[in-house]
Amino acid sequence: MARTELGAFLTARRAGVTPAAANLPVTGERRVPGLRREEVAVLAGVSADYYVRLEQGRERSPSAQVLDALAAALRLDEDGRLHLFRLAGLGPRARAAAVPDRVEPSLLALMDAWPHNPAVVHNRAYDVLASNAIADALFLGWSHSRNLMEVVFTDPAARSFYRDWHDVARNSVAGFRLGHGAAPGDPRVRQVLAGLLESSPEFAExxxxxxxxxxxxxxxxxxxxxxxxxxxTMQTFGVRAAPGQELVVYHAEPGSPGAGALALLGSLAATPGPGPGPG
Incomplete structure (x- = not known):
């Protein structure tokens, strides 16, 4: 039986938890980077055979109690726990329909009222649906792509534009994975995913x-x-009027070099040039 998304997730998360993090003694030679299957089973209070069946895709319907125990054993945060429940069919998933491309006029007006705060709205596929003038100046006209994932992984300029590119890449993929788990049937999410898996080995990894x-x-x-x-500083807010859309707002500490730079960016809003977009 083919491995399920649930099984693949459990395997990957198990590899990321060390015995020390799980308060387990380290004995003998270890051939796995993280926990053994048997150790996860003990921590979760299930049989080793049952846990093996979960990873291999031979068991597909764990109870909420088992999922809670696995989330604790694998040290999942709230986002990871939500993703686990979704993969097991016990968490809410969005309808297969794509997130609407239309951004509410009232939200657009609010974004335009922030001349010193770059702001963008994107969907689950990380397509930028709206941006204000200072965001366009910050991200230099979105000439490469208006999809944030494509920018991070396929625009060479992004690696110098983001001074911590590796962190941005890792966080972007984790956020994209969470959105994919919420709506795995979203056609645009699937299109972006397929394109990146083909074009970017770093994304695939x-x-x-x-x-x-x-x-x-x-x-x-x-x-x-x-x-x-x-x-x-970046803050992200879910758009309740359009589930699946997110509003991302940037700001600088008053009096900081970033605040001065943002003030200068205001003068560039009318003349954007080529360059990367955000992630």
Whole structure:
């Protein structure tokens, strides 16, 4: 029987948990990078045979109680736990229909009222559906693509634009995985996924890790060709009027070099040039 997404996720997460993190003694030679299957079974309170069947796809209907125990054993955060439940068919999944491309006029007006805060709205496939003028200046006109995943992994300029490219790439894939788990039938998500798996070995390697994590409050460091290095704080909000859309807003600490750089970017909004987009 072919391995399921659930089985692949369990295998990948097991490899990422060390015995020390699970408070287990290390004895003998270990041939796996993380926990053994038997160790996960003990931690979750299930039989080793049952857990093996889960990973191999021969068992597809674990109970919520078993999933909770596995989430604890594998040290999953809330996003990882939600993804686990979705893969097992016990979590809410969105309809197969794509997220609407239309952004509410009231949200567009709000974004335009933030002249000093770059703001974008994207869908589950990470297509940018809307951006305000200062976001266009920050990301230099979106000339490569208006899909954030394609920008990060297929635009060579992104590796210098993002001063922490490897972190951006890892976090972008984890967020994309979470969205894919919410709506695996979304045709645009599947299209972007297929394209990246074919065109980017680095994306394929990160995708195989099965990290599933939503965007959180974090700082991003940019190297802008016109205003130089700047560090911005990024916050992400779900758009309740259009499930699957997310609003991403950047801001700089008052008086910081980033705030000065953002002020300069205001003058560039009318004359964007080529360059990478965000992730």
């Amino acid at each position: 990160l995708w195989a890790r099965h990290d599933a994590r939503g965007k959180a409050l974090e700082q991003k460091r940019f190297a802008h060709p016109a205003v130089g290095p700047l560090t911005l």
